[in-house]
Amino acid sequence: MQITVVGTGYVGLVTGVTFAEVGHEVICIDVDSTKIKMLKRGEVPFYEPGLQQLLVHNLANGRLTFTTDGDEAYRLRDVIYVAVGTPSKADGAVDVSYMEQAVVDVAKAIEEYTVIVIKSTVPVGTNERVRAMVAQHTSCPFDLVSNPEFLREGSAIYDIYHGDRIVIGAEHERAAETVAMLHKPFGTPIFHTDPRSAELIKYAANAFLATKISYINEIANLCERLGANVDAVAHGIGLDRRIGAQFLQAGLGYGGSCFPKDTRALLHMAETAQSDLRVLAAASTVNERQPYVVIEKLKKRFSSLRGLRIALLGLSFKPNTDDLREAVSLVILQELQAAGASLIVYDPVVDHPKGNRVLEQVMFAGSIDEALSGAEASIIVTEWEEIKAFPLARYKVLMKEAVVIDGRNCYPLAKAEKAGVEYYSIGRPAVNEQQPSQLLKQ
Numbered sequence: 001m002q003i004t005v006v007g008t009g010y011v012g013l014v015t016g017v018t019f020a021e022v023g024h025e026v027i028c029i030d031v032d033s034t035k036i037k038m039l040k041r042g043e044v045p046f047y048e049p050g051l052q053q054l055l056v057h058n059l060a061n062g063r064l065t066f067t068t069d070g071d072e073a074y075r076l077r078d079v080i081y082v083a084v085g086t087p088s089k090a091d092g093a094v095d096v097s098y099m100e101q102a103v104v105d106v107a108k109a110i111e112e113y114t115v116i117v118i119k120s121t122v123p124v125g126t127n128e129r130v131r132a133m134v135a136q137h138t139s140c141p142f143d144l145v146s147n148p149e150f151l152r153e154g155s156a157i158y159d160i161y162h163g164d165r166i167v168i169g170a171e172h173e174r175a176a177e178t179v180a181m182l183h184k185p186f187g188t189p190i191f192h193t194d195p196r197s198a199e200l201i202k203y204a205a206n207a208f209l210a211t212k213i214s215y216i217n218e219i220a221n222l223c224e225r226l227g228a229n230v231d232a233v234a235h236g237i238g239l240d241r242r243i244g245a246q247f248l249q250a251g252l253g254y255g256g257s258c259f260p261k262d263t264r265a266l267l268h269m270a271e272t273a274q275s276d277l278r279v280l281a282a283a284s285t286v287n288e289r290q291p292y293v294v295i296e297k298l299k300k301r302f303s304s305l306r307g308l309r310i311a312l313l314g315l316s317f318k319p320n321t322d323d324l325r326e327a328v329s330l331v332i333l334q335e336l337q338a339a340g341a342s343l344i345v346y347d348p349v350v351d352h353p354k355g356n357r358v359l360e361q362v363m364f365a366g367s368i369d370e371a372l373s374g375a376e377a378s379i380i381v382t383e384w385e386e387i388k389a390f391p392l393a394r395y396k397v398l399m400k401e402a403v404v405i406d407g408r409n410c411y412p413l414a415k416a417e418k419a420g421v422e423y424y425s426i427g428r429p430a431v432n433e434q435q436p437s438q439l440l441k442q
């Protein structure tokens with residue numbers, strides 16, 4: 001089939017490339033001409049494992065092309081996917097202006113029956129509203145379908161090929177079947193529903209997963225008070241198939257471009273509809289507080305953070321991505337900057353990003369070794385494989401004081417004991433804990 005994908009961000013590009021890979025003819029369009037130039041050269045503008053190879057392969061076989069030209073992208077296509085950003089507004093509502101602009105551009109250009117698919121995450125009722133907008137700008141027949149995306153950054157390609165479900169929200173069977181046909185090569189189970197329910201499934205799924213994370217983080221904080229180990233507790237409860245083992249990793253809370261934005265959006269939708277979402281509101285509050293557990297641990301350990309040399313390992317909001325949107329690292333760095341700490345950071349892929357006020361004020365190290373050398377405390381923020389595999393014994397060798405605050409529980413406690421480091425993690429007993437008063441005596 002002939003497909004157009006509007007927006008070449010994390011979702012649009014992965015969608016376009018994988019549709020091409022399974023045999024469809026795909027044009028991707030973006031308003032960002034720099035991105036499009038890079039993509040035409042076979043370069044991915046962000047870090048996503050496996051994407052570059054598929055991009056190059058499909059550019060070479062001619063099934064994938066890129067443009068900034070609406071006429072070329074929108075005329076005479078079977079299906080047009082809209083995958084542009086839908087960021088948060090200041091009050092938590094969703095800014096759908098990019099999506100509306102894209103849809104109007106599409107409506108003005110189509111010349112025959114076209115299926116327009118909204119892949120962006122949009123508030124409930126948007127498909128209906130957008131249908132009316134399209135109708136205002138074209139006399140061509142069209143159908144509008146909701147087909148939200150569930151991929152995760154860092155494992156996007158894997159997720160496309162191993163998805164749990166494709167959700168298709170459509171009013172007309174013909175359009176729903178067209179979208180189902182497109183996905184057939186992936187073999188993913190398909191769930192058909194109405195557009196409003198499809199839109200809500202996306203938010204409710206993200207909100208549920210976010211709530212699961214906040215739940216285990218609260219249990220982790222309780223574990224610390226009660227002397228239990230959250231890793232054991234999470235494992236023990238996850239063995240119950242009704243609960244499931246996934247998304248029970250305690251840590252510094254969730255970040256990224258989706259969970260914070262989508263939970264805010266759902267809370268806003270509920271408020272507008274005069275319906276309370278008390279569980280989600282609490283999950284969101286818990287998440288906002290969670291990065292501060294690291295600061296509290298540091299403040300408890302050191303009488304003052306002023307001038308303290310701290311190495312922070314991992315900047316991206318999760319491993320295997322360079323995405324810094326709502327990354328917990330930025331919250332922690334900002335707080336430490338305000339406390340006067342001297343900061344050095346290391347991330348395997350994020351290196352001197354432009355235009356980030358917080359990161360402009362920190363030193364970047366080229367390796368974990370360099371970040372840890374001479375540091376008086378270290379904080380593990382993102383559990384990159386390289387960071388998890390780094391021997392704890394090296395912390396002891398490199399750091400001035402081997403105080404390790406592991407915000408992602410990367411190491412078993414026994415390893416910390418063996419390495420002789422002072423080790424604090426989330427929801428687990430401290431290892432070789434020292435009090436500031438004892439240090440002063442030394």
Ligand SMILES: NC(=O)c1ccc[n+]([C@@H]2O[C@H](COP(=O)([O-])OP(=O)(O)OC[C@H]3O[C@@H](n4cnc5c(N)ncnc54)[C@H](O)[C@@H]3O)[C@@H](O)[C@H]2O)c1
Binds near residue numbers: 030151153
């Ligand atoms: N990032 C994820 O992991 C993920 C997963 C599932 C769903 N989503 C949802 O998918 C949507 C896209 O997210 P993303 O992370 O890919 O966004 P992104 O910010 O990475 O990319 C959006 C792209 O759309 C382009 N764009 C904006 N307006 C345009 C227009 N009128 N015409 C053409 N291009 C235009 C931008 O230049 C940008 O390249 C959002 O609604 C998001 O909530 C994201």
Ligand SMILES: O=c1ccn([C@@H]2O[C@H](COP(=O)(O)OP(=O)(O)O[C@H]3O[C@H](CO)[C@@H](O)[C@H](O)[C@H]3O)[C@@H](O)[C@H]2O)c(=O)[nH]1
Binds near residue numbers: 121206255257259318
């Ligand atoms: O047990 C866990 C799992 C995740 N996280 C954190 O949660 C955030 C989100 O992680 P993840 O869900 O793996 O990444 P995303 O790429 O944000 O993917 C989520 O958001 C996407 C955008 O809507 C959805 O498509 C995906 O299904 C959904 O998992 C990250 O900060 C993780 O560190 C935890 O703290 N503990």
